[in-house]
Amino acid sequence: MQRRVFVIGATGTIGRAAVRALLRHGHEVVCLVRPQAGVGGALAPEDCARLLPGATLRVGDVGDAASLARDGFRGEQFDVLVSCLASRTGAPKDAWAVDHRAQVLALDAARQAGVKQVVLLSAICVQKPQLAFQHAKLAFEKHLVDSGLVYSIVRPTAFFKSLSGQVDRLKRGQAFLVFGDGRLTACKPISDDDLAEYLAGCIDDPSRHNRVLPIGGPGAALTPRQQGEQLFALLGRPPRFKQVPVALLDAIITVLGVLGRVLPSLADKAELARIGRYYATESMLVWDSGSGCYDAAATPSVGQDTLLDFQGRLLRGEAALERGDHAVF
Numbered sequence: 001m002q003r004r005v006f007v008i009g010a011t012g013t014i015g016r017a018a019v020r021a022l023l024r025h026g027h028e029v030v031c032l033v034r035p036q037a038g039v040g041g042a043l044a045p046e047d048c049a050r051l052l053p054g055a056t057l058r059v060g061d062v063g064d065a066a067s068l069a070r071d072g073f074r075g076e077q078f079d080v081l082v083s084c085l086a087s088r089t090g091a092p093k094d095a096w097a098v099d100h101r102a103q104v105l106a107l108d109a110a111r112q113a114g115v116k117q118v119v120l121l122s123a124i125c126v127q128k129p130q131l132a133f134q135h136a137k138l139a140f141e142k143h144l145v146d147s148g149l150v151y152s153i154v155r156p157t158a159f160f161k162s163l164s165g166q167v168d169r170l171k172r173g174q175a176f177l178v179f180g181d182g183r184l185t186a187c188k189p190i191s192d193d194d195l196a197e198y199l200a201g202c203i204d205d206p207s208r209h210n211r212v213l214p215i216g217g218p219g220a221a222l223t224p225r226q227q228g229e230q231l232f233a234l235l236g237r238p239p240r241f242k243q244v245p246v247a248l249l250d251a252i253i254t255v256l257g258v259l260g261r262v263l264p265s266l267a268d269k270a271e272l273a274r275i276g277r278y279y280a281t282e283s284m285l286v287w288d289s290g291s292g293c294y295d296a297a298a299t300p301s302v303g304q305d306t307l308l309d310f311q312g313r314l315l316r317g318e319a320a321l322e323r324g325d326h327a328v329f
């Protein structure tokens with residue numbers, strides 16, 4: 001059945017893929033975008049229109065209730081809200097403004113427009129919250145669950161873009177950087193399109209309604225060391241790793257944390273270093289609190305795209321990488 005779907009966060013990596021998937025599923029898609037969208041605000045509305053063919057674009061501010069009503073929903077009726085909205089920096093102020101406040105405002109406006117169902121892109125890491133953006137996301141997840149609307153909260157593992165930042169280093173002949181021995185963590189990489197297909201499928205699949213849904217891509221979980229080995233195999237070179245001690249991140253966090261009490265911009269950098277440390281030491285797999293371990297087998301897999309195929313296409317120049325502000329290496 002065709003629905004009227006209102007999308008926020010449509011200009012992000014997963015948002016763009018989600019719009020494509022929603023259109024493939026036959027839905028009517030309306031997106032609220034910023035006047036200057038994309039990484040660094042590089043996209044004007046006409047650029048967004050080229051990125052989101054087939055969708056209706058409206059320009060406004062998701063962080064402003066009046067703009068949401070006037071520019072976004074415009075007094076019209078909608079069936080579903082799909083949110084791929086997320087702070088681009090993860091810095092505490094931005095995270096609470098975007099991952100919580102703007103989401104709450106959009107949910108309120110959506111309800112007034114008749115929306116009965118919400119599909120929310122969240123993140124698997126909120127299961128073990130330590131960082132400001134994780135607390136902000138969890139607070140909105142709770143708000144959504146308490147709203148009484150039909151919800152699907154999708155918590156994916158790592159995206160291809162976040163695991164491919166070292167492709168250029170390796171092309172230049174440099175070593176693959178790993179924290180510790182490169183086996184501290186693991187994840188089940190998921191492609192933008194496989195995740196987007198899963199998000200779009202939430203609308204009509206009752207087994208995904210009123211559920212929190214951790215999700216990974218196909219195949220076995222991969223450690224950073226295995227990801228590096230795969231990349232060297234693609235390049236036809238023997239693997240070469242450089243080990244970075246996690247203690248280095250601890251030292252950076254301590255120094256920036258102390259200086260950040262005087263200079264707020266350094267406090268944000270300290271939080272970014274904490275985000276880096278989190279991903280260096282925590283797996284993007286379902287956490288089993290009973291055993292105190294991450295559980296790859298308990299992390300569901302969907303889709304067909306593999307990180308290996310994607311990185312092969314990156315190396316051949318057939319795919320591009322847009323990494324944004326979250327990059328560690």
Ligand SMILES: NC(=O)c1ccc[n+]([C@@H]2O[C@H](COP(=O)([O-])OP(=O)(O)OC[C@H]3O[C@@H](n4cnc5c(N)ncnc54)[C@H](OP(=O)(O)O)[C@@H]3O)[C@@H](O)[C@H]2O)c1
Binds near residue numbers: 158
């Ligand atoms: N990277 C990973 O490996 C990974 C893994 C699991 C889960 N996740 C989660 O997946 C989610 C989305 O990731 P993504 O890579 O698709 O994000 P992204 O590319 O950074 O896109 C973020 C979207 O939110 C919008 N946005 C951010 N701040 C805004 C603001 N102040 N006002 C209006 N719009 C704003 C952006 O719009 P503009 O274009 O206007 O900036 C963009 O559309 C995040 O919640 C992340 O935590 C990521």
